Amino acid sequence: MTRDYSAFLPSTAKGETPKPPVSALQSLGWQPFFAQQISIDEMTETPPVRVTEVHRSGLRVLGDNIDMVVPPRVDATVGDWLLLNHELPSASRLLERKSLIKRRAAGHDRSIQLIAANIDTAFIVTSCNLDFNVARLERYVALAFDAGVTPVILLTKSDLCEDPRAYVEDAETISDDVAVLTLNAKSDEPKLKLAPWCKPGQTVAFLGSSGVGKSTLTNALSGTESAATQSIRDDDAKGRHTTSHRQLHILPDGCAVLDTPGVRELQLTEAEAGVAEVFSDLDALSLQCRFNNCTHVSEPGCAVQAALKSGTIDEARLARWRKLVAEDQHNTASLAQRRSKDKAFGKMIKQAKKHKSK
Secondary structure (H helix, E strand, C coil): CCCCCHHHCCCCCCCCCCCCCCCHHHHCCCCHHHHCCCCHHHHHHCCEEEEEEEECCEEEEEECCEEEEECCCCCCCCCCEEECCCCCHHHCEECCCCCEEEEECCCCCCCEEEEEECCCEEEEEEECCCCCCHHHHHHHHHHHHHHCCEEEEEEECHHHCCCCHHHHHHHHCCCCCCEEEEECCCCCHHHHHCCCCCCCCCEEEEECCCCCCHHHHHHHHHCCCCCCCCCCCCCCCCCCCCCCCCEEEECCCCCEEEECCCCCCCECCCCHHHHHHHCHHHHHHHCCCCCCCCCCCCCCCCHHHHHHHCCCCCHHHHHHHHHHHHHHHHHHHHHHHHHHHHHHHHHHHHHHHHHHHC
């Protein structure tokens, strides 16, 4: 049975009058959400600029007739909007975000890594080969849901496998609220199939592991070779890291496209709502358990275990849900502990300085 994706597409009104040309700011993704945060005077004195690249040496920002590098700052990421302070760029005001995609930083550092801000649609890219992994897709979808971003699953290299239907069916089991599309990234399909989301003033991001075709899709939309690409390894279908940093590409039609490096380790943190939305059926069942702190393993009166025994839910999916919930709780708690220690340390330093001044 063919799935109807019309409900996932951005709505368009019939008989719409032609829209005026897209301004320079609109092509960068400027929307009423950001405009309402500033006054007319601020707009003139501190013009809005968008962070399009993040480097250790600084942030590249673009605006209306503005293209410059400002000092680096830990609180800003690709996609953020700043009110540019010409006299002191480091003091530029960071506007409230419409959305924020983040993860726990790789390694033992208990901190958050900001991936992208103010994204409207997250294209979660995977291939119809050994790279395909339902558990990884669930993580990305939870990440997007938690950020308030619309997720769309893209299955690339569908032209290289005999029958992509099995991949499509597996991807469709993740959520009834996520569209799943097959694409040949090296054809005209990206422009045609992704057009409903890639409209002027919108910002879309390609997320996924290395070698799935994110940079190829970026090039297909832009009609250029602005994003470098490489082939995957033949032995295990794994990709090589081609994109070394996150970069926002501005398309000629006024849509902003974010190309991201492949993520080897996607650890969720502070993503409880996103996980609950991906596994909404299991989350609803858990509310029927006898005990509020039920682990859904062997407790009496566990509604989840009862559903498993009756065959209502899938055991593998249940295991993935429990793993993500436990991971998010652990990482969130670890982050809270670090923040508490940092706050206590900062207070101690402040008191020491005050005592020294006396």
